[in-house]
Amino acid sequence: MKLEDLRKIREKAEKEMQLREGKGRIRIVIGMGTSGIAAGARETLKAFLDEIEKRALTDVIIAQTGEKGLASSEPVVIIEEVNKPKIVYGNVTSEVAKRIVAEHIVNGVIVSDHVIQIEE
Amino acid sequence: MNEISLHIIDIVQNSISAGAKNVKVRLSEDSMKDFVLLEVEDDGVGIDEETLHMVEDPFFTTKTGKHVGLGIPLLKHTSETTEGTFKIVSKMGKGTKIKGTFKRSHIDLPPLGNLENTILTLIFATEGINLKFIYEKNGKIFRIETGKIKSMLGNVKFSNPEVIKFLKEYIKEKLKNMEVKNEA
Numbered sequence: 001m002k003l004e005d006l007r008k009i010r011e012k013a014e015k016e017m018q019l020r021e022g023k024g025r026i027r028i029v030i031g032m033g034t035s036g037i038a039a040g041a042r043e044t045l046k047a048f049l050d051e052i053e054k055r056a057l058t059d060v061i062i063a064q065t066g067e068k069g070l071a072s073s074e075p076v077v078i079i080e081e082v083n084k085p086k087i088v089y090g091n092v093t094s095e096v097a098k099r100i101v102a103e104h105i106v107n108g109v110i111v112s113d114h115v116i117q118i119e120e
Numbered sequence: 121m122n123e124i125s126l127h128i129i130d131i132v133q134n135s136i137s138a139g140a141k142n143v144k145v146r147l148s149e150d151s152m153k154d155f156v157l158l159e160v161e162d163d164g165v166g167i168d169e170e171t172l173h174m175v176e177d178p179f180f181t182t183k184t185g186k187h188v189g190l191g192i193p194l195l196k197h198t199s200e201t202t203e204g205t206f207k208i209v210s211k212m213g214k215g216t217k218i219k220g221t222f223k224r225s226h227i228d229l230p231p232l233g234n235l236e237n238t239i240l241t242l243i244f245a246t247e248g249i250n251l252k253f254i255y256e257k258n259g260k261i262f263r264i265e266t267g268k269i270k271s272m273l274g275n276v277k278f279s280n281p282e283v284i285k286f287l288k289e290y291i292k293e294k295l296k297n298m299e300v301k302n303e304a
Contacts, residue, residue, distance in 0.1 A: 001289065001290050001293050001294075003264075003268065003269065003272065003290065004272065005286065006269060006272040006273055006283065006286060007272050009273075009276070009280070009282045009283055009286055010272060010273050010274055010276045012282070013276040013280050013282065013283075014274070014275065014276060017275070017276070030245075032129065032133050032241075032245050033133065034130050034133070034190045034191050034194075037121070037126050037129050037130050037133070038121060038126065041241075042125075042126065042129060042234075042237055042238060042241045043237070045240075045241050045244060045245070046237045046240060046241070049240065049244065049279075049284045049288070052279060052281050052284055053281045053282075053284040053285050053288070054281075055281075056281045057281060058280060058281060060279060061277055061279050062244050062278070062279045063247055064133075064136075064244070064245040064246075064247070066133060066136070066137050
């Protein structure tokens with residue numbers, strides 16, 4: 001495998017982007033502070049990557065943030081969507097991450113049992 | 121932290137918080153010489169001398185604009201308990217360099233952990249930053265640089281499903297190659 005192969009993916013993705021304005025509809029922001037990392041944020045991020053890949057979601061962007069001051073609820077994940085309040089989820093294990101993708105990101109239904117904050 | 125890998129993510133996170141644009145991580149393992157080395161170098165805002173002394177105290181944090189927290193003392197602790205060494209050098213406005221060594225065979229050394237997921241996490245957690253990751257193991261080297269990936273992708277995001285798939289397979293393959301023979 002060569003890193004240069006990424007260019008082929010780029011060409012293909014750019015064509016797709018022209019077809020349907022490939023902007024990020026949703027941003028998944030993962031808390032990667034010390035407490036987040038210790039609580040399993042790496043596995044959470046990996047679960048989101050796996051789901052995006054599996055479901056071929058092209059309008060989702062992954063980002064990170066530092067400590068959110070919500071240490072007891074780590075790993076913490078924020079879902080940001082244009083014109084909608086930010087949803088802060090707590091105790092997001094790999095399993096919960098999969099649910100967030102299936103229920104919230106794909107079907108638009110908030111995973112209410114893991115919401116710890118709603119930011120208008 | 122129960123994995124060396126997690127220390128890496130944590131220390132890199134400090135660099136990001138310090139506004140670094142370039143971060144270089146070097147992880148080196150040598151079974152003959154019986155050591156593991158972790159070096160993280162950034163061009164962030166740096167830590168002033170007074171803070172530098174306090175950084176090594178686990179109960180110290182700058183709180184506002186938190187550039188250092190528990191991460192550094194935790195790494196230092198791991199170095200010291202495994203007969204290794206720990207050094208931090210920082211210049212205001214220039215950057216910070218952290219170097220920790222560990223005795224590889226020491227019973228208290230946490231496992232390296234899931235390096236594959238760690239590299240993947242670092243790539244996705246360093247948006248907008250050029251991260252250079254170098255992993256050396258018994259003479260073999262694996263290098264990956266996010267700036268290079270970005271230049272190949274142009275406007276295509278790292279979180280594009282096909283890019284994710286590629287990077288996962290790429291890292292897996294390269295790390296697997298690191299494990300082949302050599303030890304004989």
